[in-house]
Amino acid sequence: MKILLFGKNGQVGWELQRSLAPLGEVIALSTNSQDYCGDFTKLHDLAETVRQIKPDIIVNASAHTAVDKAESEAELAQTINCNAPKVLAQEAKALNAWLVHYSTDYVFNGSGSTPWTETDETDPLGVYGASKLEGEQAIQASGCKHLIFRTSWVYGARGNNFAKTMLRLAQERDSLTVIDDQIGAPTGADLLADVTAHAIRTAYKQPNLSGLYHLVASGETSWHGYASYVIDYAQKAGLELKTNLSSIASVPTSAFPTPAERPKNSRLNTQKLQSSFGLTLPDWNAGVARMLAETLAS
Numbered sequence: 001m002k003i004l005l006f007g008k009n010g011q012v013g014w015e016l017q018r019s020l021a022p023l024g025e026v027i028a029l030s031t032n033s034q035d036y037c038g039d040f041t042k043l044h045d046l047a048e049t050v051r052q053i054k055p056d057i058i059v060n061a062s063a064h065t066a067v068d069k070a071e072s073e074a075e076l077a078q079t080i081n082c083n084a085p086k087v088l089a090q091e092a093k094a095l096n097a098w099l100v101h102y103s104t105d106y107v108f109n110g111s112g113s114t115p116w117t118e119t120d121e122t123d124p125l126g127v128y129g130a131s132k133l134e135g136e137q138a139i140q141a142s143g144c145k146h147l148i149f150r151t152s153w154v155y156g157a158r159g160n161n162f163a164k165t166m167l168r169l170a171q172e173r174d175s176l177t178v179i180d181d182q183i184g185a186p187t188g189a190d191l192l193a194d195v196t197a198h199a200i201r202t203a204y205k206q207p208n209l210s211g212l213y214h215l216v217a218s219g220e221t222s223w224h225g226y227a228s229y230v231i232d233y234a235q236k237a238g239l240e241l242k243t244n245l246s247s248i249a250s251v252p253t254s255a256f257p258t259p260a261e262r263p264k265n266s267r268l269n270t271q272k273l274q275s276s277f278g279l280t281l282p283d284w285n286a287g288v289a290r291m292l293a294e295t296l297a298s
Contacts, residue, residue, distance in 0.1 A: 001023050002024060002025050004050065005017065005020065005059045006061060007062035007063070008061070010061050013061035015190045016193045016197075018193065019194050019197040027055070029049070031062075036053065040079065040084035041084075043084060056097055061102060063080060065128070067106070067128045067262075070128040071126060074127045074131075078127075082132075085101055085135040092145070097144070098145045098200070100146070101139055101146065102150075103132050103149065103150045104151065105268055107122045108122060108265070109124070110264045115268055116267065116269060118269075140212070145203075146211070147199055147203060147213065149195075152187065153185060153187055153216070155291065157189075157190070163230045167230060167239070167295070170242065174247060177255070178223050178226075179222065179223045179251060179252065179253050180225070181222065181264055183222055185216040185219055186217065186221070186226055187217045191217060209277070213276070214268035214270050214273060216268045216284075217281055218283045218284065222250075228245055229285055232245055237296050
């Protein structure tokens with residue numbers, strides 16, 4: 001099996017290089033790759049890369065994920081999040097290859113408190129969500145075999161993330177102020193990568209599994225709850241912090257105005273994924289604890 005991976009230096013792409021390796025030959029590209037094009041703004045070159053490599057599986061871990069910047073970079077977000085995946089889907093169809101693609105809870109408007117299912121009506125609040133939704137639709141319309149995974153609140157042990165930011169601020173400040181009315185499930189890039197590898201292995205032999213799936217860790221919390229878990233874990237591990245649990249104030253989203261509106265309900269129902277692929281998704285805090293243990297040990 002030959003796998004072409006785009007976005008190798010991102011949080012998910014980094015983990016995918018590990019998880020996909022046992023499946024076959026992995027050709028991993030970044031925006032700056034020299035031998036082949038991994039730049040999603042160069043659509044013709046992107047198509048040519050797929051034609052030259054002739055992969056069995058294309059995995060797209062590239063995206064324009066700067067939610068606020070997307071509001072002022074709508075054309076760039078559209079190119080990277082919609083037009084480029086459309087090109088990959090068309091080339092995958094021509095090769096009879098699979099396309100694996102990642103999307104987001106931002107395709108929904110964040111209303112209510114019920115976890116979103118794959119069949120719920122979409123209604124993105126901003127440019128980022130709209131461009132990701134159009135990317136999904138372009139892949140589906142192409143007729144290629146595909147796995148689209150909607151996820152949310154992604155973090156990786158490599159690079160910056162919310163937990164590391166909270167730890168840094170808690171060492172510098174006597175108190176923290178964190179949003180408490182956005183609800184979701186922190187989801188590790190390693191979990192996404194491992195589930196992706198399992199799903200590819202299964203779907204490759206069962207093409208009827210082609211489709212759209214929600215993929216997040218189990219359970220739910222707010223950003224305030226997430227921060228509190230991180231601070232509590234670090235204190236119990238012996239890290240000296242100026243902030244303690246009682247000095248983490250909770251505030252509504254309106255306290256931190258941003259160019260792009262955030263969905264308040266980021267819950268995703270993962271029953272379809274779990275039943276289709278025979279999986280049990282771990283609770284969000286198990287992955288965060290593992291990431292924190294690695295972070296604090298380094």
